[in-house]
Amino acid sequence: MNYTIAVIPGDGIGPEVMEETKKVLEAVGRKFGHQFAFQTVLAGGAAIDAFGECLPQNTIDVAKSADAVLLGAVGGPKWDALPGEQRPEKALLRLRKELGLYANIRPAKVFSDLADASPLRPEIIGKGLDIVIVRELTGGIYFGKRGHVETEFGEAAYDVEQYSVGEIRRISRTAFEMARKRRGIVSSVDKANVLESSRLWRKTVNEVAEDYPDVTLNHFYVDNASMQLIRDPRQFDVILTSNLFGDILSDEASQITGSIGMLPSASLTDGNFGMYEPVHGSAPDIAGTGKANPLATILSAAMMLRYTLNLPEEADAIENAVDRFLAAGFRTADLSGGAPDALSTKETGDRVAAMI
Amino acid sequence: MNYTIAVIPGDGIGPEVMEETKKVLEAVGRKFGHQFAFQTVLAGGAAIDAFGECLPQNTIDVAKSADAVLLGAVGGPKWDALPGEQRPEKALLRLRKELGLYANIRPAKVFSDLADASPLRPEIIGKGLDIVIVRELTGGIYFGKRGHVETEFGEAAYDVEQYSVGEIRRISRTAFEMARKRRGIVSSVDKANVLESSRLWRKTVNEVAEDYPDVTLNHFYVDNASMQLIRDPRQFDVILTSNLFGDILSDEASQITGSIGMLPSASLTDGNFGMYEPVHGSAPDIAGTGKANPLATILSAAMMLRYTLNLPEEADAIENAVDRFLAAGFRTADLSGGAPDALSTKETGDRVAAMI
Ligand SMILES: CC(C)[C@H](C(=O)O)[C@@H](O)C(=O)O
Numbered sequence: 181m182n183y184t185i186a187v188i189p190g191d192g193i194g195p196e197v198m199e200e201t202k203k204v205l206e207a208v209g210r211k212f213g214h215q216f217a218f219q220t221v222l223a224g225g226a227a228i229d230a231f232g233e234c235l236p237q238n239t240i241d242v243a244k245s246a247d248a249v250l251l252g253a254v255g256g257p258k259w260d261a262l263p264g265e266q267r268p269e270k271a272l273l274r275l276r277k278e279l280g281l282y283a284n285i286r287p288a289k290v291f292s293d294l295a296d297a298s299p300l301r302p303e304i305i306g307k308g309l310d311i312v313i314v315r316e317l318t319g320g321i322y323f324g325k326r327g328h329v330e331t332e333f334g335e336a337a338y339d340v341e342q343y344s345v346g347e348i349r350r351i352s353r354t355a356f357e358m359a360r361k362r363r364g365i366v367s368s369v370d371k372a373n374v375l376e377s378s379r380l381w382r383k384t385v386n387e388v389a390e391d392y393p394d395v396t397l398n399h400f401y402v403d404n405a406s407m408q409l410i411r412d413p414r415q416f417d418v419i420l421t422s423n424l425f426g427d428i429l430s431d432e433a434s435q436i437t438g439s440i441g442m443l444p445s446a447s448l449t450d451g452n453f454g455m456y457e458p459v460h461g462s463a464p465d466i467a468g469t470g471k472a473n474p475l476a477t478i479l480s481a482a483m484m485l486r487y488t489l490n491l492p493e494e495a496d497a498i499e500n501a502v503d504r505f506l507a508a509g510f511r512t513a514d515l516s517g518g519a520p521d522a523l524s525t526k527e528t529g530d531r532v533a534a535m536i
Numbered sequence: 537m538n539y540t541i542a543v544i545p546g547d548g549i550g551p552e553v554m555e556e557t558k559k560v561l562e563a564v565g566r567k568f569g570h571q572f573a574f575q576t577v578l579a580g581g582a583a584i585d586a587f588g589e590c591l592p593q594n595t596i597d598v599a600k601s602a603d604a605v606l607l608g609a610v611g612g613p614k615w616d617a618l619p620g621e622q623r624p625e626k627a628l629l630r631l632r633k634e635l636g637l638y639a640n641i642r643p644a645k646v647f648s649d650l651a652d653a654s655p656l657r658p659e660i661i662g663k664g665l666d667i668v669i670v671r672e673l674t675g676g677i678y679f680g681k682r683g684h685v686e687t688e689f690g691e692a693a694y695d696v697e698q699y700s701v702g703e704i705r706r707i708s709r710t711a712f713e714m715a716r717k718r719r720g721i722v723s724s725v726d727k728a729n730v731l732e733s734s735r736l737w738r739k740t741v742n743e744v745a746e747d748y749p750d751v752t753l754n755h756f757y758v759d760n761a762s763m764q765l766i767r768d769p770r771q772f773d774v775i776l777t778s779n780l781f782g783d784i785l786s787d788e789a790s791q792i793t794g795s796i797g798m799l800p801s802a803s804l805t806d807g808n809f810g811m812y813e814p815v816h817g818s819a820p821d822i823a824g825t826g827k828a829n830p831l832a833t834i835l836s837a838a839m840m841l842r843y844t845l846n847l848p849e850e851a852d853a854i855e856n857a858v859d860r861f862l863a864a865g866f867r868t869a870d871l872s873g874g875a876p877d878a879l880s881t882k883e884t885g886d887r888v889a890a891m892i
């Protein structure tokens with residue numbers, strides 16, 4: 181089969197990790213008889229530098245017409261002084277909205293070969309943490325009304341957190357469907373003891389749960405969830421939450437794995453279309469040094485094969501190759517604690533491609 | 537001297553831990569020649585049961601006219617089915633607002649005798665974590681406008697996050713003053729890459745920082761802060777943040793200490809007045825079993841002596857007694873991992889009082 185992939189390398193280490201990911205996808209193509217056509221377009225700082233805007237219309241068009249989107253990472257200190265509307269991150273937010281990517285899927289997985297990397301004690305982390313955070317991605321305070329007003333305490337600025345029943349329903353279904361294929365537990369996170377939007381969230385999640393009698397649902401306040409993730413992360417299977425709480429909790433969960441350079445993510449819409457990107461950022465400090473770990477992006481490509489292109493065997497091939505890479509003792513710089521024999525970005529891509 | 541303390545025992549283990557705290561304060565009174573008059577009033581579930589409302593006017597009046605307020609804990613499953621406005625937690629929110637307690641101070645401290653309790657690896661937690669979270673407590677999305685509207689996706693509910701320059705200024709000053717007496721670092725946490733209120737927050741904190749050239753200021757996005765607290769908590773001294781982010785991050789930081797039964801908090805207004813309470817909740821599951829750890833409430837009383845009553849020696853006397861209690865190997869049930877020789881709530885109060 182032929183697939184068109186919109187590739188947005190982005191900034192910092194983005195282009196380097198993307199190069200290796202394409203290499204691995206090509207190896208998959210050779211093995212399974214697929215053709216991947218990569219259409220490279222710009223977004224973020226790279227687009228600001230080239231076109232003076234962080235998300236050119238052409239990028240949106242190419243992304244929309246592709247079978248799936250692969251993204252490296254955007255942003256960096258070079259563009260930090262720009263006003264909010266013109267910053268590289270804005271490209272990410274607009275892409276999510278334009279493409280309708282309301283369901284952000286972030287697995288927080290501890291690879292058994294990397295369990296030592298977790299900052300948590302071995303008694304807590306055990307050997308196989310495997311959580312998925314399902315974060316609502318096109319609503320809430322990220323996309324609500326915002327502005328400035330005058331108050332008795334001087335100038336004030338505001339942002340509106342708002343959720344509709346429809347928005348809560350569809351993201352809840354994503355979480356329940358996912359739990360069904362996993363350990364069957366959805367933990368919904370809100371702040372229903374304070375927020376009206378959280379009370380509607382909880383009520384709606386409870387309603388959706390009625391369609392999934394085989395899935396266990398529990399509710400956590402966000403402050404408690406942030407504690408429980410550290411106290412006993414293994415109690416969770418699928419965490420379902422809002423855009424803002426998901427931003428905070430998914431980063432917390434990533435850190436708990438100790439291997440943020442390994443974590444992929446998917447942002448999905450109705451149907452199969454999606455955008456795939458590593459959880460880590462653009463790491464401008466190590467760009468160009470060959471120290472970047474491409475495995476998170478490579479594993480994002482595996483998620484793309486599984487969720488969007490419906491190629492589970494091909495996805496398995498990548499994930500198994502990464503497992504064998506780790507089991508063989510190969511380590512990138514971020515995983516090796518600075519050992520001199522750490523593999524470079526390119527060596528890592530070469531080895532994983534060879535292991536397909 | 538004579539001091540009037542409004543005492544709100546609250547629900548669950550609240551009354552039990554409060555009993556021991558009064559005992560310790562009385563020991564302090566005997567040693568230093570003070571008289572503490574305790575005026576016990578109801579709030580939370582206890583007030584709902586007695587008066588049908590979670591915060592009777594008399595409780596507010598007594599609290600306002602006292603020198604300081606000591607609170608145990610409120611809430612429990614018994615009142616969970618009540619609508620938002622009538623729940624025990626509402627008493628807490630209204631007390632904060634009525635008393636103008638805009639500055640919530642939550643130390644997250646690892647006691648060197650309890651360093652093993654931290655869920656983080658010894659290499660990370662070291663021997664002496666000592667962070668203070670300064671959380672804005674009477675503004676933001678906790679007290680903003682909220683309601684329901686109709687949208688194209690059905691019914692929706694909203695909550696408004698809003699901060700004024702005046703509100704940000706005063707809580708920033710609290711943080712900078714605190715940092716001055718500590719290691720001189722303020723880490724301000726916001727989501728300025730997305731929220732307008734966060735951009736005003738960051739700008740205002742930067743302005744206030746000009747009055748504190750001796751203090752180092754850095755900024756974190758809230759998602760990154762939630763990671764850094766786990767990756768390297770010792771990089772922080774004073775964390776300054778909003779009501780909502782402070783709720784999440786202070787619970788995360790508490791959990792990192794592994795000794796949530798030990799952590800006090802203060803909620804302050806301009807001048808010296810304040811309300812003091814443990815960070816832990818009402819723990820209805822262990823109420824009446826003698827297993828509750830009263831040390832967080834006892835240490836809250838020490839904070840009260842220090843911040844509101846301006847009795848630093850007396851505060852030291854309590855904190856030193858608790859240190860000696862731990863150094864002598866005494867442990868409450870929550871700290872002992874269920875060892876049969878764990879001290880009861882009352883035995884703990886007796887010992888600490890005797891050590892004053
Ligand atoms: C860059 C930023 C706007 C973004 C977010 O907050 O969603 C990032 O933190 C993420 O989680 O993808």
Ligand SMILES: CC(C)[C@H](C(=O)O)[C@@H](O)C(=O)O
Nearest residue numbers: 373374403625626628629783
């Ligand atoms: C009970 C709840 C309303 C409260 C809050 O969110 O402020 C609590 O979590 C706290 O942190 O004191």
